[in-house]
Amino acid sequence: MSALExxxxxxxxxxxxxxxxxxxxxxxxxxxxxxKHAALIGAAETVRRNADAILAANxxxxxxxxxxxxxxxxxxxLKLNTQRLxxxxxxxxxxxxxxxxxxxxxAEWDRPNGLHIERVRTPLGVIGVIFESRPNVTADAGAxxxxxxxxxxLRGGSDSVHSSRALVECLWQGLEQAGLPRDAVQLVPVTDRxxxxxMLKGLNGNIDVIVPRGGKTLVARVETEARVPVxxxxxxxxxxxxxxxxxxxxxxxxxxxxxxxxxxxxxxxETLLVHRDALDTHLLPILKALMAxxxxxxxxxxVMRRLPSAKAATEEDWRTEYEDAIISVKVVGSVEDAxxxxxxxxxxxxxxxxxxxxxxxxxxxxxxxxAILLHNASTQFADGGEFGFGGEIGIATGKMHxxxxxxxxxxxxxxxxxxxxxxxxx
Amino acid sequence: MSALExxxxxxxxxxxxxxxxxxxxxxxxxxxxxxKHAALIGAAETVRRNADAILAANxxxxxxxxxxxxxxxxxxxLKLNTQRLxxxxxxxxxxxxxxxxxxxxxAEWDRPNGLHIERVRTPLGVIGVIFESRPNVTADAGAxxxxxxxxxxLRGGSDSVHSSRALVECLWQGLEQAGLPRDAVQLVPVTDRxxxxxMLKGLNGNIDVIVPRGGKTLVARVETEARVPVxxxxxxxxxxxxxxxxxxxxxxxxxxxxxxxxxxxxxxxETLLVHRDALDTHLLPILKALMAxxxxxxxxxxVMRRLPSAKAATEEDWRTEYEDAIISVKVVGSVEDAxxxxxxxxxxxxxxxxxxxxxxxxxxxxxxxxAILLHNASTQFADGGEFGFGGEIGIATGKMHxxxxxxxxxxxxxxxxxxxxxxxxx
Numbered sequence: 001m002s003a004l005e006x007x008x009x010x011x012x013x014x015x016x017x018x019x020x021x022x023x024x025x026x027x028x029x030x031x032x033x034x035x036k037h038a039a040l041i042g043a044a045e046t047v048r049r050n051a052d053a054i055l056a057a058n059x060x061x062x063x064x065x066x067x068x069x070x071x072x073x074x075x076x077x078l079k080l081n082t083q084r085l086x087x088x089x090x091x092x093x094x095x096x097x098x099x100x101x102x103x104x105x106x107a108e109w110d111r112p113n114g115l116h117i118e119r120v121r122t123p124l125g126v127i128g129v130i131f132e133s134r135p136n137v138t139a140d141a142g143a144x145x146x147x148x149x150x151x152x153x154l155r156g157g158s159d160s161v162h163s164s165r166a167l168v169e170c171l172w173q174g175l176e177q178a179g180l181p182r183d184a185v186q187l188v189p190v191t192d193r194x195x196x197x198x199m200l201k202g203l204n205g206n207i208d209v210i211v212p213r214g215g216k217t218l219v220a221r222v223e224t225e226a227r228v229p230v231x232x233x234x235x236x237x238x239x240x241x242x243x244x245x246x247x248x249x250x251x252x253x254x255x256x257x258x259x260x261x262x263x264x265x266x267x268x269x270e271t272l273l274v275h276r277d278a279l280d281t282h283l284l285p286i287l288k289a290l291m292a293x294x295x296x297x298x299x300x301x302x303v304m305r306r307l308p309s310a311k312a313a314t315e316e317d318w319r320t321e322y323e324d325a326i327i328s329v330k331v332v333g334s335v336e337d338a339x340x341x342x343x344x345x346x347x348x349x350x351x352x353x354x355x356x357x358x359x360x361x362x363x364x365x366x367x368x369x370x371a372i373l374l375h376n377a378s379t380q381f382a383d384g385g386e387f388g389f390g391g392e393i394g395i396a397t398g399k400m401h402x403x404x405x406x407x408x409x410x411x412x413x414x415x416x417x418x419x420x421x422x423x424x425x426x
Numbered sequence: 427m428s429a430l431e432x433x434x435x436x437x438x439x440x441x442x443x444x445x446x447x448x449x450x451x452x453x454x455x456x457x458x459x460x461x462k463h464a465a466l467i468g469a470a471e472t473v474r475r476n477a478d479a480i481l482a483a484n485x486x487x488x489x490x491x492x493x494x495x496x497x498x499x500x501x502x503x504l505k506l507n508t509q510r511l512x513x514x515x516x517x518x519x520x521x522x523x524x525x526x527x528x529x530x531x532x533a534e535w536d537r538p539n540g541l542h543i544e545r546v547r548t549p550l551g552v553i554g555v556i557f558e559s560r561p562n563v564t565a566d567a568g569a570x571x572x573x574x575x576x577x578x579x580l581r582g583g584s585d586s587v588h589s590s591r592a593l594v595e596c597l598w599q600g601l602e603q604a605g606l607p608r609d610a611v612q613l614v615p616v617t618d619r620x621x622x623x624x625m626l627k628g629l630n631g632n633i634d635v636i637v638p639r640g641g642k643t644l645v646a647r648v649e650t651e652a653r654v655p656v657x658x659x660x661x662x663x664x665x666x667x668x669x670x671x672x673x674x675x676x677x678x679x680x681x682x683x684x685x686x687x688x689x690x691x692x693x694x695x696e697t698l699l700v701h702r703d704a705l706d707t708h709l710l711p712i713l714k715a716l717m718a719x720x721x722x723x724x725x726x727x728x729v730m731r732r733l734p735s736a737k738a739a740t741e742e743d744w745r746t747e748y749e750d751a752i753i754s755v756k757v758v759g760s761v762e763d764a765x766x767x768x769x770x771x772x773x774x775x776x777x778x779x780x781x782x783x784x785x786x787x788x789x790x791x792x793x794x795x796x797a798i799l800l801h802n803a804s805t806q807f808a809d810g811g812e813f814g815f816g817g818e819i820g821i822a823t824g825k826m827h828x829x830x831x832x833x834x835x836x837x838x839x840x841x842x843x844x845x846x847x848x849x850x851x852x
Contacts, residue, residue, distance in 0.1 A: 377846030
């Protein structure tokens, strides 16, 4: 087959997926809450029942990935075991038990002319999710889209094909048991780069929004190629600011948790800003606690004076999401300076202030335009589960439609229902 | 100057507008409700005080447009007079008196670990509005963006340059009196087509969302060129469905109002669907009332049998927004048939059902995915003012972020403020 023929048949395949997704979305949009609940509970039970088959499929993926000499961190994300499968079962059950967002009334009011207006939640339609080789995303994304009445087209990383397929089969079984179309959850069966390109073009209007979950290369590609709305999902250049009013204990424990609990997640802190008046008291206790856990320190000149063993931070450090046990540290003269640094370098994901002075907190909360701002709490709480959303399809750093953890409510739109008794407009 | 040099200097001009807008947006984002209120009241007073100068500027635009031989409908939209200026003053005051959306708490809740989470409204940033030669849009769009804490870049039609400029000067005076940056409202000073192209590319990240208000040519251009989010604003192929349970009086008066009150607005009805069981009783009274007001009827075969003087509708008629005194009329066998026709041909703007049977209404409301659905009320209520929004920047037909009339609340995003007491994540 020539390259052109191959691309044509890929385009046809992808277009067909889009058509089937749109048809399924129409059914799902008016499916009862009971049916969607039943489908998710059925999927959870199937995951538990099929555990051996899923683990065998995952072993195939793991063997192939190990042979390719892929990094340990990558292999860890790819791996499934009994405990992780239980986590997937729990996630499916948690999402099943969330209140059904579709049809819920967000607001209602009466007009002087007697019209009664309701604003009610509706599904978005078809959601395209592009993600790396993390099998659990298959189940989470599929379940969140289903719960919110949307069809989903999943395009997972090529190294997780067997695992993803085994999990999607569980979702299909749940859908079929509940009398819902299995096309509501589709897994792109090819791993060609061009399949992503077709999704970004929107499959002839059959994708309503793209959720990209992946590294900088994917994000950059989405930004240049996408012809449909995207829930932007940039890196997390996350800051912790230690105010001069900070409690020392909180400063140490929160910073340590924000940086070191898990270094690879997007809510992990990357830069620490310390108020100059807190230098004598707070800087070294925090840095020593970090170093004791194996964290590398990259400091500005003032930090270097107090901790000569640190590495000197470069301009590049303030722009870097390490996703590793490294932190950049800078001294600032005021909360305003901290705000200015954050507004300049932040990816508008998550930032924390450690302070006892309420004025400093309010300034920080008012002036910084990031999705999540925390006071005296770890940035690693930036997560749909921790927000009580029951799960998330990603953490949006854009400001359109969705922002922060994207749970079932943010996977909906709305429409107006207006009830009258023959009213005409003068 | 060569074409290339001209384009370079245009690109520089537009880039400069973007930089100034972003800087103003930062100031506006944290401006107090009082200042924004004062700016809008000041602008309203300036419009009243400068009435003569604004009317003189409008006369220049009118003269030039008349010389070009532009259509009457167009000239009518372009024209200002004392009464219309009072309308603009009223609109500015109404928007000034709306509750300030910025900082309002949309939701708040506590987590089991003691974290308190608030979801608060924030401005979107910089909004680009591209519109035809309607001077009042200059004031409405400027005021709605200002109230919601956003900077706005206005690019009006080339035939309203003098009128728009005179109105923007009033907004500037209001801003300056209130101590706010006048760059918060900018009017693109050139009417080149390329200026729109630069805006659609996003001015180097300095436009957050584009609101296009115009005809099919603009919408098509926005769809292919826009590199930033757009509040989609398609035509209004609006349906009225007469159920077999419809009250005859309501059917006649509501249809007449929906079609003929103003034929040129996007909420005007374009297609009438009539249940077969209501043919004998309802069809001719409705059509005769329409014809008595000068409306042309284009019917399907069954309509033609009962009204041989009608014109036969073609497939194209079901897809056409006439914006004129013409209506297409089709007979359907059931509410399900009506829903199927609407889902196939509608632009998802606004649809109405005239019925006394609550089951028919609920089916219609559940199954149709348009921004606004009305029961026993005219489709011409599809308007931000009629919804109680105090005004609108447009009526969105897309489903992302904004839908239906876009008022100040839909010109905002949100962020999360999380308050803790040293919590770390296990």
